[in-house]
Structure formats: structure tokens, C-alpha cells
Amino acid sequence: MEFDFSVFSNPQTWVSLLTLTFMEIVLGIDNIIFISIVVNRLPRDQQKRGRTIGLMLALLCRIGLLLSITWIVGLKTPLFHLNLPWLEEPFGVAGRDLILLAGGLFLIGKSTTEIHTKLQGEEDETGAEGGTATMGSIIMQIIVIDIVFSFDSILTAVGLVDNVLIMILAVILSMGVMLVFSGVVADFVNRNPTIKMLALSFLIMIGVMLVMEAFHKEIEKGYIYFAMFFSLVVEILNMRLRKKAAPVQLRESQFD
Template sequence: MYDFGAFTHAATWISLVTLTFMEIVLGIDNIIFISIVVNRLAKESQARGRTIGLLLALLFRIGLLLSISWIVSLRAALFTINLPPLVSNFAVSGRDLILLGGGLFLMYKSTTEIHTKLQGEEDEEGTGGGQATMLAVIAQIIVIDIVFSFDSILTAVGLVDNVLVMIAAVICAMGIMLAFSGTVANFVNKNPTIKMLALSFLIMIGFMLVMEAAHKEIEKGYLYFAMAFSLIVEMLNLRLRKKSKSKPVKLRDSQYD
């Protein structure tokens, strides 16, 4: 499991690149959530909040990788629900409870953020004291980091059987996401429609987590395709609006009899 000699083989490096790419894809939703949550901090604290959030995600994922046997044990049933004819012998595991709690929290948080934007309420930066606000934001980031880390680790286990390769891929992916997190956050915050679209994506992801907790698997490829298609359409709309604003307005000469 901890074979350093595996890095002398080309197949290991191919697995490392593939897993790093997968970690980045799976981590995009985490970046979006962190960017939206830290937006409630004072501007001078937002970069620090994003850094702390991503570093916490890195620590959680490495810690989970080092305890894979515990993660596997979470799939074991804790208790069984039997409510015929609706539910018959439905086994509930620790993983199901984590996914259910994380999915509901993600849906609740995204919905309240959308409500705030639709009501036209401005984010109050630095309210309640910088330290208290930072602690509240970090607490929310920790909850989502735990849920997203499970999804990331389960994907890694399915692709690679060497823990060192998994840890290296997680570190590389987090380094790349940390480098571009500021750019992503600024782009989301400067474009209200993109931010609303991102919140809608988070609701979809939360719903997917709830369905997974109910043992109803949803093909993630369909979800990512819908997200990518919606994002492409919105990018075209942004370009069209920008082009319309830059186009000079021609005034007609008034004609009088």
C-alpha cells in the first residue's frame, strides 16, 4: 500500500495525472461553495478564508486516505428500516448519514443564499467581529469538506490502490485549486448571474448526495454535462451583454416638417 518503488513505473505517473485531474473536477464544487461562503467576510479576510478552507480540505482528505479501512467500514449497516410497502429492509450506514446530512446542509445553504440575492440584501462584511465571522465560515467549510472528501476518496480508491499515489494526487490537485481559487472567486462574485448559476449547481449536488444516501445512484456524467452546458450558455450570454454594452448607441437625427 505504501510502495515508493511504484513511482519508478510509467503506469504510476499516468495514474497520478489521471487521479489529479479527477480530484480537480470533483473539487470544483468545493471551490465554488468556499468562494460563496467566504464572500461574507471582510474583503481583506476573504483570501485567508479560501486558503484555510482548501488547506482543511487537504488535511481531511489525507487523513481519510490514511484510514481507508475506517472508510470502508462506514459502508456497513448501522441499522435497518422496515416500513412496508414503502421501504423494506433499508440498511442505513454511516456513509449514508454523512451524505444525507451534507446534502441537506448544502441544499439549505444554497437556497438561503439564493433567497438573500433575490431579496436584494447585500452581504454584510465583517459583521459580528472578524474572528467570530471567520469561525462561523470555517465551521461551514468543515462540514462540506468532510462530505466532499468522502466522494473524492471513494473515487481515488476505485482508480488507484497505492495510498502514496492518492496522497500525491490530492496534494497536486489542491495546489492547483489553491492557485486558481482567487480567480474563480473573483469571477463568480463579479458576475451575479454566474453566482446564481453556481448556487443552482450546489443545490443539484446536494440533491445528488441525498439520493446517494437513499441508495439511488445518479450517473454523475449527466450532472456534469448539464452543469457544463448551462455554464457554456451563460458564458455566451455574458459575452453578448459585454458586446452590447461596448457597442456605441447611434442617435437618429430628428426630422421636422
């Protein structure tokens, strides 16, 4: 594959690069949240390394898929059709649908398990040294979800920009930003139980969205991310109020 670097003489290219980089950062938030929560299962001294490996794997996945655009487009071609009685036409099942379905179910199952563990207090038994999971098992989980999230990211990139070089640069820049702030996000999520529960709920919602997309039911992602942002702002305000809250003082009645 040959790259045409002359496109950078066009100001529109830089606008497209900045726009796509911002979009990649927004779409990568759910990836950071998942990696942060899963990596928390590692011993404390391995968590930073686990986050770095996870994001680097995400970067390699996205670049690899960008270099295979033709294959990605081919995944939209139905592999077989299902004749379902409640549908007027046969339902075409493509490779992309199978990947999104598997990824969505994995995300729902993993997030539900994490919520159960949190509510049962099992993670508190690991103590100050962090979790007891192995690096290999965590990396395998990150690889699975990275592939699914990468499809979402790549399809967005293809819809915004035609030049593969711009897409690759946008992915590299966005991953650089996420790598810098991943530690801050992870510490914030793991330090605040209510934020962690909210993050896990977001991941379940994203998993449901992926499953629906596998069945060709598209959901406007803007609504999903707005709901996530709104919920996060409300919870942050609640956290501030809880810190400032003073004991309630009952006023004396004038009839006493």
C-alpha cells in the same frame, strides 16, 4: 502505514497519478464554488485568508480519510435496518448514508439561503468592505462540507487506484492547483451575479444528488458535471453578447 516508493519506477503509476489528479480537480470544483461563496461573507481583507484555510482544511480532511481507508470501507456496513412498507427488503442505513444525507441537506439549505439573500439584496447592504460574518463561523461551515465532499473524492480515488501514496500525492497536487486558481474563480463568481446564481443552483443540484445517494439511488456524476459545464458555457456566451449588444435599430418600412 508503510509506503512503497518503488511503484514510481512503473510508467503506469504516473499515468494513474495524472488521471487521479485531474479527477480530483474536477470533483473539487464544487468545493471551490462553495468556499468562494461562503467566504464572501467575510470582511474583504479576510477573504483570501479564509479561502486558503478552507482549502487547506479540505486537504487535511482528504489525507486523513485516505489514511483511514479501512474505516471508510466500514462506513458502508449497515448500522441498522428500516422496514419500509414500500420496499420488498429492509433498507440498510450505513454511516456513509447518514453523512451524505446530513451534508446534502446542509448544502441545499445553505445554497437556498444564499439565493434568498441575493434576491432580497441583503448582501448589497454590507458595502464595499465585504460581509460581516466571523472567521470561526465560516470555517465551521467549510469543515462540514469539506468532510462530505471528501467522501465523494475518496471513494472515487479508491475506485481508480489501489496505492494510498498515489492517492495522497494526487490530492496534494489537485489542492495545489485549486489553491492557485481559487482567487480567480472567487472573483469571477462574485463579480457576476448571474454566475453566482448559477453556481448556487449547481450546489443545490449536488445537494440533491448527495441526498439521493444516501438513499442508495446512484446518479451518474458525468451527467451532473456535463450539465454544469454546458450551463456555464451558455451563460458565458450570454455575458459576451450582453456586452456587445447595441441598441435595436428598427428598419423603416418601404410603405412609409
